[in-house]
Amino acid sequence: MGRSPCCEKAHTNKGAWTKEEDDRLIAYIKAHGEGCWRSLPRAAGLLRCGKSCRLRWINYLRPDLKRGNFTEDEDEVIIKLHSLLGNRWSLIAGRLPGRTDNEIKNYWNTHIKRKLLSQGIDPTTHRAIVDPSSPATTISFASNSAVEDQEDRKKPVINSSPTEKQHLLDLNLDLKISPPYPVAAGAAMKNEGRNSVCFSCSLGFENSKDCRCGNGKNNIIASSDNSKGFDFLGLKSCVLDCRTLEIK
DNA sequence: AACGATTCCAACCGCCGCGGA
DNA sequence: TTCCGCGGCGGTTGGAATCGT
Numbered sequence: 371m372g373r374s375p376c377c378e379k380a381h382t383n384k385g386a387w388t389k390e391e392d393d394r395l396i397a398y399i400k401a402h403g404e405g406c407w408r409s410l411p412r413a414a415g416l417l418r419c420g421k422s423c424r425l426r427w428i429n430y431l432r433p434d435l436k437r438g439n440f441t442e443d444e445d446e447v448i449i450k451l452h453s454l455l456g457n458r459w460s461l462i463a464g465r466l467p468g469r470t471d472n473e474i475k476n477y478w479n480t481h482i483k484r485k486l487l488s489q490g491i492d493p494t495t496h497r498a499i500v501d502p503s504s505p506a507t508t509i510s511f512a513s514n515s516a517v518e519d520q521e522d523r524k525k526p527v528i529n530s531s532p533t534e535k536q537h538l539l540d541l542n543l544d545l546k547i548s549p550p551y552p553v554a555a556g557a558a559m560k561n562e563g564r565n566s567v568c569f570s571c572s573l574g575f576e577n578s579k580d581c582r583c584g585n586g587k588n589n590i591i592a593s594s595d596n597s598k599g600f601d602f603l604g605l606k607s608c609v610l611d612c613r614t615l616e617i618k
Numbered sequence: 619a620a621c622g623a624t625t626c627c628a629a630c631c632g633c634c635g636c637g638g639a
Numbered sequence: 640t641t642c643c644g645c646g647g648c649g650g651t652t653g654g655a656a657t658c659g660t
Contacts, residue, residue: 385628385629385654386654406645425629428647430628476626
């Protein structure tokens with residue numbers, strides 16, 4: 371039994387897309403926009419399954435895609451976000467304009483994994499690979515009360531003292547989203563002068579009466595950075611306030 | 619030049635969550 | 640409340656391109 375296939379497999383092409391198929395897909399989406407992927411192939415005159423069309427469009431044909439090598443900055447952002455989000459490639463891609471989840475996933479598997487391993491960092495846990503014969507070292511992006519400087523807080527903290535090691539050894543980087551502490555959030559906005567958003571806005575409820583940050587349309591305050599899309603989790607600016615995340 | 623090994627990435631597969639009936 | 644269809648996601652694969660011998 372099981373789920374019915376997403377399309378009639380007997381009459382669909384597979385494998386690499388031809389120039390003609392690309393042109394048809396582009397022309398159709400330009401004329402009608404992205405929409406019902408299931409019916410798109412037939413409407414566009416393509417012998418492809420809807421999923422295949424969607425993938426081709428999103429990963430290759432979309433006009434806003436940035437092609438070419440990843441920059442050092444992008445590398446850093448990917449590593450940082452991966453340490454926080456794990457293999458949530460679509461979330462990571464959402465923070466890198468012009469990059470797709472598939473592209474980032476491939477890049478991670480082919481480049482970054484190797485790069486981290488060569489630096490002695492486990493790409494899965496983002497911890498230093500422990501050599502049983504040497505003292506354990508832990509790398510953590512968790513907020514560190516001993517490091518108050520904002521810039522320093524964004525850098526990984528390498529701990530190798532036995533006491534700190536004990537404390538952080540079982541740190542689980544699985545994250546849980548929780549509302550920011552009102553006072554802390556307010557203070558953060560006031561002190562840091564950056565574009566933080568309240569929990570309502572971070573969830574996309576920018577019209578909510580609960581909006582406290584002023585980014586909502588009910589509280590129109592000039593916001594240069596957030597004019598395009600909202601800053602979910604504060605990751606757009608690559609500044610993730612650990613106070614809004616609870617580390618298990 | 620030829621061949622095998624390795625790397626890279628586009629595309630596929632199957633599962634999951636959401637929303638509508 | 641349950642079922643079903645759909646879109647989206649992450650893991651995996653196949654084959655082209657590149658490299659090394």
